[in-house]
Amino acid sequence: MASPSERQHLAAGGGGSPRTGPELLDSVDDAEGLYVAVERCPLCNTTRRRLTCAKCVQSGDFVFFDGRDTERFADKRERLNRLRETQLDFQKQVASVVEGKLAADKLKWKIMSCKMRIEHLKQSICNGNEEIAKNSELLSKSKRYNQDLYIRSQRHQEKKEKIQRRNHKLSAVVEKRNKDLKSRHAELASLRRSHILELTSVIFPLGEVRNVTRDPADVSFENDNAMTSSTVSKLAEARRTTYLSGRWVCDDHNGDTSISIAGPWITLPNNGDYSAYYNWVEEKKTTPGPEMEYNNPAYTISAALCYATQLVNTLSHILNVNLPRKLYNSEFCGENLNRWKFNRAVNKLNSNILYLCFSQVWTL
Structure with missing residues (x-):
């Protein structure tokens, strides 16, 4: 040492x-x-x-x-080994304690989570019980309401049966009245036909008249041997042509048919040509004076249109039809009408006639 x-x-x-x-x-x-x-x-x-x-x-x-x-080195080394062993023992003890602590903490967390789940389940059970109570109350109300509805349905069924019996009786009454109505309609139709027949045969007889009169000038031209047939026809055409209101109008009615009303001397042209009335009105404007021709075509046209208006209005009254255009019976009996007023009145009359005819077609 x-x-x-x-x-x-x-x-x-x-x-x-x-x-x-x-x-x-x-x-x-x-x-x-x-x-x-x-x-x-x-x-x-x-x-x-x-x-x-x-x-x-x-x-x-x-x-x-x-x-x-x-202290020797060997003693220190031995003491170090003992300390290491002691440290390992302490580490093992601490590890076991920590493991126990962790296990205890896990158990605590499990217990806490179980308690929370239990609380949630209790809350859910309470909510479920409340919902069951509400549903039970609603169920009882629904049962009472359904019971009331059933009672009301029974009453309604009784009312329905009463209404059906009453409807059956009323249907029999309605059927009987429909038969009476049809018979009355048939009687009314026959009565209307008889009245219309009397009206159109006695008061306003209607007929078709054919104009076969010939112009004397045409006859004299035909008898003249000095003239050819072409010259005669051209002269006759020139005589029957009139310049009226800026245009040439042909007044030839030879061979045309006319509709007579209230007598054969009161006629209307079948083709709707009222140029004779227009010519007469123009002549009255240019050469006023006393009227000497009582057989003027303008008079017959005015009279025929006046009678036609009266006939249409009377037929509408008999057939119970409201005409679309209002036209008085004296529309064509007044003073001389100009072209516009005359055409307007004629259009009204034609509209009423067509409407009256179509109304009878619809009723059929």
């Missing part, structure tokens, strides 16, 4: 680097028993006195050279 002064000098250390491994052991073995001052310590590489032997170093039987700690 080294002395305390040598231990202190060895602990202070020298200038060289320490050796390690097999080189250190060989140096220690070679240095055993030497007292040379130049010999260096294999541990601290200093030139001090005799140092510890290699066996002591290997066995750990050495201490600090300065005397600050008298």
Whole structure:
């Protein structure tokens, strides 16, 4: 073992680097028993006195050279091993305690979650009970309402049966009245036909008249042997042509048919040509004076239109038809009408006649 002064000098250390491994052991073995001052310590590489032997170093039987700690290295190593074992034991104990703590915490969390689930289930059960109570109340109300509806349906069924019986009776009455109405309509139709027949045969007889009169000038021209047939026809056509209101109008009615009303002398042209009335009105404007021709065609046209108006109005009254155009019976009996007023009145009369005819077609 080294002395305390040598231990202190060895602990202070020298200038060289320490050796390690097999080189250190060989140096220690070679240095055993030497007292040379130049010999260096294999541990601290200093030139001090005799140092510890290699066996002591290997066995750990050495201490600090300065005397600050008298415990050997072997004892320290043994104590370190014991401390490590103790540390491992403590670690195992701590790990077991921590595992127990973790298990306890897990159990606590499970218990807490179970409690929360229990609370939620209790709340759900309470809500379910409330909902069941509400549904039970609604069910009872629905049952009472259905019972009331059933009672009302029974009453309505009785009313329905009464109404059906009444409708059956009324249908029989309506059928009987329809038969009476049809018979009355038939009687009314026959009565209307008889009245219309009397009206059109006695008061306003209607007929078709064919005009076959010939112009004396045409006869004289035909008897004249000095004229050819073409000259005669051209002269007759020129005589029957009149310039009226800016255009040439033909007044030839020879061979045309006319409609007579209230007598054969009161006629209307079948083709709707009222140029004779227009010519007469124009002549009255240009040459006013007393009227001497009582058989003027304008008079017959006015009289025929007046009778036709009276006939249409009377027929509408008999047939119970409202005419679309209002036309008085004296529309064509007044003063001389100009072309516009005359055409307007004739159009009204034609509209009423067509409407009256179509109304009878619809009733059929």
